[in-house]
Amino acid sequence: MSKAADSILKHLKVRRQKQRAILKMRCQCAKGGLEFEQLDTFYRAIRPYLCVAQLFGIMPVSNILSRDPQDVKFKVRSIGLGVTGIFLILGGLKTLMGANLLFNAGLNAKNMVGLVFLIVGIVNWLNFVGFARSWSQIMLPWSSLDILMLFPPYKRCKRSLRSRVNIVVLTVFCFAIGDHILYYASGYISYSMHIRQCQTNHSRITFGHYLEKEFSDIMVLLPCNMFSICYGFWLNGSFTVLWNFMDIFIVITSIGLSQRFQQFADRVLALEGRHVPDALWYDIRRDHIRLCELTSLVDDSMSSIVFVSCANNVYVICNQALAIFTKLRHPINYVYFWYSLIFLLARTGLVFMTGSRIHDASLLPLRSLYMVPNGDWTQEVQRFASQLTSEFVGLSGYRLYYLTRKSLFGILATLVTYELMLLQLDAKSHKDLRCA
Amino acid sequence: MSKAADSILKHLKVRRQKQRAILKMRCQCAKGGLEFEQLDTFYRAIRPYLCVAQLFGIMPVSNILSRDPQDVKFKVRSIGLGVTGIFLILGGLKTLMGANLLFNAGLNAKNMVGLVFLIVGIVNWLNFVGFARSWSQIMLPWSSLDILMLFPPYKRCKRSLRSRVNIVVLTVFCFAIGDHILYYASGYISYSMHIRQCQTNHSRITFGHYLEKEFSDIMVLLPCNMFSICYGFWLNGSFTVLWNFMDIFIVITSIGLSQRFQQFADRVLALEGRHVPDALWYDIRRDHIRLCELTSLVDDSMSSIVFVSCANNVYVICNQALAIFTKLRHPINYVYFWYSLIFLLARTGLVFMTGSRIHDASLLPLRSLYMVPNGDWTQEVQRFASQLTSEFVGLSGYRLYYLTRKSLFGILATLVTYELMLLQLDAKSHKDLRCA
Amino acid sequence: MSKAADSILKHLKVRRQKQRAILKMRCQCAKGGLEFEQLDTFYRAIRPYLCVAQLFGIMPVSNILSRDPQDVKFKVRSIGLGVTGIFLILGGLKTLMGANLLFNAGLNAKNMVGLVFLIVGIVNWLNFVGFARSWSQIMLPWSSLDILMLFPPYKRCKRSLRSRVNIVVLTVFCFAIGDHILYYASGYISYSMHIRQCQTNHSRITFGHYLEKEFSDIMVLLPCNMFSICYGFWLNGSFTVLWNFMDIFIVITSIGLSQRFQQFADRVLALEGRHVPDALWYDIRRDHIRLCELTSLVDDSMSSIVFVSCANNVYVICNQALAIFTKLRHPINYVYFWYSLIFLLARTGLVFMTGSRIHDASLLPLRSLYMVPNGDWTQEVQRFASQLTSEFVGLSGYRLYYLTRKSLFGILATLVTYELMLLQLDAKSHKDLRCA
């Protein structure tokens, strides 16, 4: 068998050299930005969103406008990092002032939410800086894998990666904008109703006065004018964008990875019923290892983002669930409350569902292997089969938990248990009130 | 070995062609509805219940009276879907009016139950419409598998599938009718006692007046007469039937699948102690793959039904458990409360236990494989053994959880923990009362 | 290889026939009760405790005094079942009267404990009747396996099964008697102190008067005299014996099974470093299958006992934990409370730890297999290795949970979480009192 193996290895070596040559050529073509741009790579799909993110100081990599992933690197002296720095300073200032107000008034479960929102924002900017540093180490192997899998023997997917990403991101962003507008609307109407009931001077019921109160932490330092209101809007918006981008980024990455695993499974499926030489199986197994290595590389770098995203989402959901039985004053408050709760639940679900698809897709070739006829069931195939099941492939939060359906169910179950307790306490207090 | 494998494959091809021919013939016979009707297929077992379900707008497939599963298809323009539409409109109207009443009075943990019951009903009608759409894709492979497994080498089970299903369904329905009657009885006696105590005018203590109050949401739109009371009864009953049918449907499907896995295991067991050629093992393995594929096909289509069923059952159980230490007024209330709680627990347990039997039965052949003598332990057997353990086979709720004994235990444990908390709070409040 | 396998099978057949002959001979010897009695079988170890149990109507099998396990069978018309019947009637009467008292006074978390204790007792008598019915089906294969494993190539254990069982049972029973005495002592002192404080007539402070109150449910039907007090003691004691016996029975069975697995592992270990022919491996593997089959047979019959035992223990522990921060009146109450809580925890722990030893012992041979040199690593060894890890071996409660360390940890964790909640509520109420 040793001879056969040698010949296979030689064969593979030749093939691999050919592939490298093709890759090199393609990359050179890509340098001109002409052909490469037409390929449906992950880089092409995520680039527009990275450009938008740059405006908010997220992911400060330089040369983001370039069409060649090799140009995009993290540089300490760059405009991107400067923008991030400004956001960190201004956001940090806002956070410190918020914290100061809170500690003076006394920290409690209710008012802590706002502060946590700000701190999570700051932590996220730093997390994305950290991710930007490892960006070039991730994007180069990813792009080369992308190029490899966009040509035969791999088939292209029906829907391009780009269009999939676009659909998901645009949907989420539309809902996020709705959420943000409802936030101001709900706040303004609460404010105006409050004034109307308590004060005789109704002249204060303008949107401007409401914003003055909303951005009171900023107005301490700045005079109250058009500029400072815009500044307040912009800073608030940036935090919200960051919060949404965090989840969207995980979703995009998951889609990018799971599509490749899907393509891989399709290739294995296409071999069903045909005689496959060992050398080809070895080739396939190599590609699988490369895919797994890429995934674990991405997982290592994204762990902090995944961890903070999930922890924050669960915290906010639980916090919202607190208020589920409190009576709200105005219909708009109800609308905002339920809209934002459902939006949040849907977004968290989306993160976990797309995340779990990586693992699900990585297991797909197993079924095809069952159908390999006995004569073709060589050691190579056996190794491939055992390799498929031996390791978990997917994104995780510091490997404390994985983005799987099971984890999502765990969160849901905890949430339901928690909500049940609230139900019970609510029923109890109703009974107490009736007794008293 | 390659030659041997080739010959095996040829042999198999011939066999398979024969099988196909037999199948085709049998199906043609079945067209006449004569012979096919006598076979103990899953379709024959479930058909009467589907017919009954049609009357309540559940599973709107057309040609349900036909004895040939190929005729039963989902059609947009059919009487079944029309009936479903009527139910959806009338049920939706009832739900909206209930919701309106509730939001005016203020939503709380206690009064939410009724609304959830109605919403779950509406969702279920839609779920069953969804399932009806994939009905023909499921029933065709299932029927062909049924036909395959009703002839040698597979042995028939001692008890026919039909009688098993009938026993389970009739038992559940009897208890469900008892539950429904007790509901009205408990309500009527509470009502009459309430009137007797509070009012001097005892003339209102009639069943008619009670129903008037019970169906007050309907009486808003309709005049109060015999017809509208019947209408109220009928709509209420439909929701209850739907609720029970959801669980029964899962139970029937589980029985149908687990019986086939049981037969499969029996066949493997029968080979114990005999020399089995590789070709036969391959044949067996193919059948196993077909069974697994059928199960995963059914699982994909039924996920939504399983998910809603379990979520709803757990919710209602927890909600009932809330009231376990509240003092009820009349003995009939106690009887209804405990009857419905135990009925619900038993039904939920039944769903999980029959569901878990699919997986348990799918693992049964493993024991027989241990006894295969060493000389017959070929690669084919090894692959079969590893195939048996590699994947989970069974029904699930969107793969968030599976219908297994372990899941049931998880639910029970959560319930017990929850009940313990109630115990504790109850003991506390008793102590408080004593102190005060 | 087929030839080799044939010769092995022949060889095995001969061996097996020899073994059967030996077994038959030994069993015939055993018929005289002479030699068999000297063997360290499980039957010999458990027999004295079964005899004692018969006096309390537990495990009503006939001919329990016989030294031959084949004589011991379940008979409907036997003295044992008659005794059980008397206990069921008297116990049922006590339970009904207790339930009647409770429902009149209003069921709550606190007073439910006594009733649950009685109901669990009744259920257990029925469970043991069920187990007695399958006793002979279990004991015959077990005894033949015992005989097989008490002769070479298996080595005897250093400590005999009988002495192990005796030590554990006697220890538990001593503590149980202490618990029972403390129960009366604590009750009597509470009673006498209560009388001393509230009433001037101190003549009622005698043990007799206390018992009159303690057995008030019996005194309703019987006149209060020496006989009825003895009757009360005896019935109360029987329930307590049953409750302890339930746990002890599981422990004895676990010890009996785990010792056999341990012996099996020792045999495999003794082969380390030696050349082992395939035929011997096959022999060993057969013995392993027999052991596993015996365990699953026992598990099927004992599931109900294991389930009720664990459920009841956890319930009582949680209930006791409720009272951990309530102030008790007298030191003897503290002593009794902590003694019984720790005794209960230790007993539950013992059940799980001995139960988990079956599984742990069943995995022991795996390590020896790692050391098998490469030349001897045949298919037979490989199958043995995969067989060892493929299935769970041990006792379970209807396979909803298994008696493992992990389950014990789950219970402990739930208990701790629950206790933490109590801690928190206790701290809160202290704070509230301070505020008020």
Place this chain on the structure above:
Amino acid sequence: MSKAADSILKHLKVRRQKQRAILKMRCQCAKGGLEFEQLDTFYRAIRPYLCVAQLFGIMPVSNILSRDPQDVKFKVRSIGLGVTGIFLILGGLKTLMGANLLFNAGLNAKNMVGLVFLIVGIVNWLNFVGFARSWSQIMLPWSSLDILMLFPPYKRCKRSLRSRVNIVVLTVFCFAIGDHILYYASGYISYSMHIRQCQTNHSRITFGHYLEKEFSDIMVLLPCNMFSICYGFWLNGSFTVLWNFMDIFIVITSIGLSQRFQQFADRVLALEGRHVPDALWYDIRRDHIRLCELTSLVDDSMSSIVFVSCANNVYVICNQALAIFTKLRHPINYVYFWYSLIFLLARTGLVFMTGSRIHDASLLPLRSLYMVPNGDWTQEVQRFASQLTSEFVGLSGYRLYYLTRKSLFGILATLVTYELMLLQLDAKSHKDLRCA
């Protein structure tokens, strides 16, 4: 194949004899303490900390100053055990007096913490005595393995084990000293503020008077002078050192083990792409078995320490979490509270993260095995691969739970759920206050 295997075994035997000769020689060299001291063994790394621990009566092994691990044994008649005895007596006295005070005042959730702290201390001293008894049985195989892995073919790590351990231990100890100082500072300021507000006699506000109150349990027996205050400091400090040492000891052991697994994985990685004979794979597999055996030996002896450490840490964290929303009086109280909570969380996290690294490192060679070319994929490699995944390698608390990331996540999740409940109750009581 049998011949080939024989020759391999012979080859291995020769090699092994060589290795033993080298080992023996090295050990003899080590006797002189010259060369051995220069080796980066685990013994060298932990020795200074064991010396320090001896001063506090922890790990009473004799001859700890010797450079040869063979000299270090547990002796009943030794100075170390005498010191431990003194600590046990003095600590036990303090504990008894504390318990006495507590039971008189009434045990509750709040004041129990101090007593638990003392009892855990006593239990730990006894645990370490137990561990010291098995010290020599652990250290001899460990040292021989260390010597084996410090020479080729194993590569040394970049950072020596000693420096790694030193960095971790010193960091933890610095924070621990900060914690201890803050404890006294927070206590003193609370005390002085309390006196200032309540009493007119401000002369009592000295550090001496504070200590008098702090060590009131000691002052009952001893006169209040410089000596008794020092004694109080020293005893308090000893308990704190013990508490920290417990965690640090687990961390050091984990680092020691995981570094060896890491080296092992590096060796396997270095073989990638080269032709590896079966004999070498066998050699590697033997080393892996030795490593696993060492780990399970250490785990058996350390289980009690791991169990008490984790149980205690979780208890204290949950207890601290109780007070998270209580208003504290002075800023120093806030500083101490948050400092000690975060320190505790970080320490617990450190224990679990270093503990989990053993398992993670033990799985590392698996990836290298995937890359073994098909020609070299022999049975030996296959066995190695299956061996890597078949068993859990790592430290555990009586195998009830393992030190893994998953367990840490479980703790975090429980903590968060618990904290959420507190959040909810806090929010509720705020609302209640607003209502009243």
